[in-house]
Amino acid sequence: MKKRLKINQKNKYYFTTKDLVTIAIISSLGGVLSTYVGYLGNLINRFFGVPFGAGQFMAGLHMFWVIFAIGMLNKKGTGTFVGILKGFVEFLSGGKLGLFVIILSGIQGLIADLSFLPFKKDSTAGYIVAGGLSTAANVFIFQIFFAPYEALPLFLAISVVALISGFVFAGVFPKNVVELFKVKSNDEGKKVSLKRSITLGIIGILALGAASYYLTQPLGKDGIDISGNVDIPYTFYPQNFRNEEVTINAELKGDYTYVGHKDYNGIPLNSIIKKSNPQGNKIRIIAKDLYEVSFSLEEIYGNNEVIITENNGSFTLVAKGYAGGYWIRDINRIVIE
Amino acid sequence: MIKYIEKESFLHRINPISKIVILFIFAYSLFLFNYWEIEVLALVSVLFLYVVSGIGLSKIEGKKFFITFSLSLFIINVLFIREGDAILNSGIIKITTNGIEFAIFSVARFLAIVFSSFLFVMTTEPNKLAYSLMQAGIPYRYGFTLVVALRFVPTFQFETGNVRNAQAARGLSVDKISIKSLYMMARYTFIPLIRSTMQYIDTLTVSMEGRCFGAYDTRTYIEEVGYGKKDVALLILSVIFLIGIIYQRFGQNLF
Numbered sequence: 001m002k003k004r005l006k007i008n009q010k011n012k013y014y015f016t017t018k019d020l021v022t023i024a025i026i027s028s029l030g031g032v033l034s035t036y037v038g039y040l041g042n043l044i045n046r047f048f049g050v051p052f053g054a055g056q057f058m059a060g061l062h063m064f065w066v067i068f069a070i071g072m073l074n075k076k077g078t079g080t081f082v083g084i085l086k087g088f089v090e091f092l093s094g095g096k097l098g099l100f101v102i103i104l105s106g107i108q109g110l111i112a113d114l115s116f117l118p119f120k121k122d123s124t125a126g127y128i129v130a131g132g133l134s135t136a137a138n139v140f141i142f143q144i145f146f147a148p149y150e151a152l153p154l155f156l157a158i159s160v161v162a163l164i165s166g167f168v169f170a171g172v173f174p175k176n177v178v179e180l181f182k183v184k185s186n187d188e189g190k191k192v193s194l195k196r197s198i199t200l201g202i203i204g205i206l207a208l209g210a211a212s213y214y215l216t217q218p219l220g221k222d223g224i225d226i227s228g229n230v231d232i233p234y235t236f237y238p239q240n241f242r243n244e245e246v247t248i249n250a251e252l253k254g255d256y257t258y259v260g261h262k263d264y265n266g267i268p269l270n271s272i273i274k275k276s277n278p279q280g281n282k283i284r285i286i287a288k289d290l291y292e293v294s295f296s297l298e299e300i301y302g303n304n305e306v307i308i309t310e311n312n313g314s315f316t317l318v319a320k321g322y323a324g325g326y327w328i329r330d331i332n333r334i335v336i337e
Numbered sequence: 338m339i340k341y342i343e344k345e346s347f348l349h350r351i352n353p354i355s356k357i358v359i360l361f362i363f364a365y366s367l368f369l370f371n372y373w374e375i376e377v378l379a380l381v382s383v384l385f386l387y388v389v390s391g392i393g394l395s396k397i398e399g400k401k402f403f404i405t406f407s408l409s410l411f412i413i414n415v416l417f418i419r420e421g422d423a424i425l426n427s428g429i430i431k432i433t434t435n436g437i438e439f440a441i442f443s444v445a446r447f448l449a450i451v452f453s454s455f456l457f458v459m460t461t462e463p464n465k466l467a468y469s470l471m472q473a474g475i476p477y478r479y480g481f482t483l484v485v486a487l488r489f490v491p492t493f494q495f496e497t498g499n500v501r502n503a504q505a506a507r508g509l510s511v512d513k514i515s516i517k518s519l520y521m522m523a524r525y526t527f528i529p530l531i532r533s534t535m536q537y538i539d540t541l542t543v544s545m546e547g548r549c550f551g552a553y554d555t556r557t558y559i560e561e562v563g564y565g566k567k568d569v570a571l572l573i574l575s576v577i578f579l580i581g582i583i584y585q586r587f588g589q590n591l592f
Contacts, residue, residue: 094339098454
């Protein structure tokens with residue numbers, strides 16, 4: 001017996017056939033033009049005489065297609081879809097980042113989608129924020145996968161360049177192009193001024209920088225708060241303990257990190273605790289991100305090989321003979337219980 | 338341009354889904370361990386696969402890019418990582434053992450991922466990947482977007498060439514590096530291309546809807562992408578390998 005197939009009703013799907021074709025075509029064009037964007041990036045690198053980094057100035061053009069598709073379709077999830085599909089096109093066309101480009105582009109698309117959520121449909125601010133954040137995310141994602149955080153000033157400088165590029169090439173530019181191509185049912189769309197947007201973008205970066213500076217200030221500014229079951233709570237500053245500084249040679253053996261034997265200078269935890277005249281028997285060492293480790297007071301008393309070192313205002317516990325998990329970084333509190 | 342190369346090697350015969358899963362597992366496993374020796378071993382293994390699959394290392398394009406990028410990545414890591422035993426210490430420049438190890442680690446990881454991806458591309462027919470994804474359960478309407486996107490790559494490459502040639506004929510180039518000049522350069526390239534692609538969207542949509550695309554929940558295929566015992570075996574081995582390395586890496590915390 002012939003099986004009868006049920007024909008779906010029109011508009012059953014979230015993405016219509018036209019939406020899917022639009023997504024496919026935009027992703028394809030974006031994938032093809034990534035080579036051209038790379039060429040523009042290299043042009044800038046050559047201009048500045050650097051091997052890479054300055055090319056981030058064009059990074060927004062990679063995100064242009066994602067933001068443009070979101071603007072054309074106005075449907076949630078479009079950014080992620082275009083991001084992944086564009087990544088596949090670049091990957092299968094032999095893109096220089098290989099498989100990684102699918103992950104990178106997909107995450108950037110997701111960030112673009114999420115960034116649009118708080119804004120009204122077709123809002124210029126939405127375009128600029130989504131373009132800026134999703135573009136800057138490429139630096140962050142790339143750092144996570146391939147490069148160290150030790151080069152923090154370089155990382156921040158490149159992130160700011162990418163953010164500005166995102167504001168311009170993935171924010172203002174797609175907004176203006178969407179206005180040009182979209183058939184509007186009501187009024188004509190307004191063109192966004194490039195100069196005004198760049199000014200607003202720079203003000204935004206400065207405001208974000210200021211806010212993050214104040215929000216990330218440690219509890220004990222450049223020191224560690226010693227509190228809990230102690231007679232003398234106080235804030236530890238290394239400069240007050242300079243004559244107690246010791247040098248130990250230790251080896252860090254973590255589950256996945258290994259640092260061979262090397263010398264560390266710092267103040268013994270033992271000396272820091274004693275000054276507070278502790279009454280408890282357990283020491284909790286807490287980092288800014290709330291990660292913590294604990295020791296019994298017994299094992300620390302008289303042990304001068306568990307020290308706190310300081311590097312650019314950040315405190316790290318060097319615990320010779322303990323597993324890597326005890327080498328807690330960014331300490332800002334010690335609590336005695 | 339890196340593209341599919343028709344051959345009869347064992348890598349060509351593996352089902353695209355098995356191959357892409359193995360590729361993801363391989364890439365993920367490189368991020369689980371922070372030892373430069375493992376990353377270098379992985380890179381050497383990938384290069385070995387190029388040789389045994391008959392593709393050959395000469396097919397890797399963009400060597401200049403990879404040499405420049407790898408050297409830059411290496412130098413930046415060596416200069417910025419100052420922990421570890423000093424090999425050279427002349428005030429501003431301090432080269433340490435940790436810096437060199439991390440630099441080798443970063444470069445080897447990057448190259449291992451990129452070259453393994455290239456190997457996948459050279460041994461996998463793109464449309465077969467799309468069809469095998471659909472046959473594996475991805476809704477065909479979504480899977481079809483990949484087919485369409487890949488179908489238009491040569492067309493858009495041709496059109497991009499036309500637009501750039503037209504710009505060159507008009508004498509348009511970046512005379513000075515400024516936000517405005519780059520913005521205008523991008524605008525003069527992107528807008529004509531978008532304008533011409535819009536017609537493809539309309540034509541293709543009408544054509545697809547005319548053929549009742551999406552009318553049924555499922556679709557049929559002229560050619561089934563084969564999925565043999567060796568594909569299943571490879572997948573199982575890869576998953577066992579993944580479980581093994583996850584246990585090795587997180588074992589103490591998992592159990």
